[in-house]
Amino acid sequence: MPLRPLMFGEIMDGAFQTIRRNAKTMFGSALVVQAIKGVLSGVATFGMLGIAEPPVDGFTTQSEAMQYLGPVLGVAAGVMGISLLAMVLSSILQGVMAIPVARSALNRRTGFKQMWSLAGSRIWSLVGLGFLMLAGSLLFFVVLFVLAALILTGMGSAGLLLVLPLGLGAVVVYIWVYTKLMVAPAAVSIEEVGVFAGLRRSWTLTSRNWWRIFGITLLVGFMVGVIAQVIQIPLSLASGGLTAVFSPHPGVGQVTTTTVVLLVVSSVVGALTGAVGFAFETSVSALIYMDLRMRRDGLDVELLRLLETGEDPDGVPGRSMALHVGTQSWPPMTGQGSPTG
Template sequence: MSQPDPGYRPEQGPRPPWGAQPQWGAPQPGAQPPWGSPPQWGAPQYPGQSWGAPVDPSWQAGGPPPYGQPRYAAPPKPGIVPLRPLFFGEIMDGAFQTIRRNAKTMFGSALIVQAITGALSEVAALGMLANLPAGGRFASQAEATRYLGPVFGALAGIMGITLLALALASILQGVMAIPVARSALNRPTGFKQMWSLARSRLWPLVGFAFLLIAGSLLFFVVLFLLAALILTGLGPAGLLLLFPLGLGGFVVYAWIYTKLLVAPAAITIEELGLFAGLRRSWTLTSRNWWRIFGITLFVSFIIGVIGQVIQIPLGLAAGGITSVFAPHAGASQVTTTAIALAVVSLVVGVLVSAVGFAFQTSVAALIYMDLRMRRDGLDVELLRLLETGEDPDGVPGRRRARQAGAQPWPPNTAQGFPRG
């Protein structure tokens, strides 16, 4: 019996005829192609998929991933922001979405405060201008004394109104953090509901507002006294020290302001007292100062530019309207026109300020939520509330804060986003 040629195996089929070469190719797993037949390319047969077949759409729409690879699942976004630590663009978009979804609540509250402070400021300014002489000059010292008394009184009134506006803004910043937190779970908030949820936190917010005013006044008074002492002791040469002194004072004020930026939101959402809220804000902003300062500065710059873009053309148009429609008007007509234009400018300014304040407040509240997601795992708590539907009329983040205080949970072990 003859032996087969080396390399030939009976199970491979009959010998190829002499002079014909086998067609080499990649065989299918578990089977060899017969000699002389074209190769049949193949691959391991995964469930529901083979080479050359159309891609299973379930892999692209929530189904199992191909080849057993893990599939990336994006964090849920039931509301204005995804439930994970936030990026800069998501904070900006979330602020716009909050105002859009709670327009009556947020814009209405900001409009009321801005209208009150704007009207009082305009009345004080008009009172100061009404006490000035017609030509802007005083005929005697007695006349100057008679006029300057009411002028200084109006200036003091304007300063008091500015402090009142600062206090109301601080209180409203804490109150308006409620619709921002609820919007993260797509829960709309009505005007009455917002103030009802914030009613128990109003006194701590009032205390924070007056503490902020007192601290600001004390800071600037100390700075002014230092400048006066420098000028008194050094004379004109002391001017060289005023610039670094003013710059250093601005840096210190900006640093403290940024460290306490999220205190109103912490007082309202976590139901903390005044000093506990200050400590909480100081802790949350640790290792994130530059990021928070950059976002706040950018938002303030954008709002200021938009306000100027709207107000400057309005001011230029006021002079053109007076010269076109009343070129030879008398004093009474000029006064009437100036008052009408001042009212229009006031209304436009109040509307722009209300929108800007609502946006700034939303940004500050989202910064607070981002810091808690990074440090306390607030996103995990929000996910739990989203799945269970618990406390639909409450404030997200308030219940866990009462139970666990300021203890960070879960541990800082999340991957993909820094929580420090």
């Protein structure tokens, strides 16, 4: 990628080139996480298949209701736990995968083992960051839910006039804060800072660049979502056609077998597409972080120096410079290294 502040097209191209040059490292790591999520989701789905349908006439006794609701609540808790675990794993992997992106700025390939070796000292900080961001998200929505419940309890249906704008405003605030903290995993991994220092660093780097970061992230997420849906649509149509041809009048056993087979195939395809999408989104996020540091810290000057001297070929570009940012030992920002809006 160009060793200067990046344009949108250069960020997209840089993400593709990074994945292409480090395919085994980035795609393999993302696929491991997607496989874990897929297996756990499949277990939860199989649990749902074993739940009997509720009686048409309703429950006659409390024990009968609890006998049905117990497994349902168990599956629901399992699905929620899987989602929370996936958020933490994604945050950790986002920080780890920022390393090959930073190294690719100098055309340096990064092997799978090398990536995890370079990130080894930052794993626990990334774990702490993942759980802290998860706890913050849960606390935010719990407070919002309790507040909405109190309003509806006190005002009845008229409370909807307050709850709806409140919910809309809460979503806007959540998106704003999420965007401000989006590059925290990369900062923790590359700059070797702590959890709270990484959050502060992300908040500082994204200042005066919020709309640009939000626009890029939204567009990339839309692109990945559309591509994933396009891949899944033929699979859904083919599964329906095969079921109609080979089992036009299926019994209960055939329906269960067909459902399990289709679920496995769908999970495999979903894991593959999810891994590619996650690797691309993570690359874009890491390149946004590099771009912000070039704009605010003059990282492009350091990258040019490393490119010319070939210094520290097995290290992480920008990691040593992070020790001097904000001190007298590093030159002040000038020229294209200055922040832009």
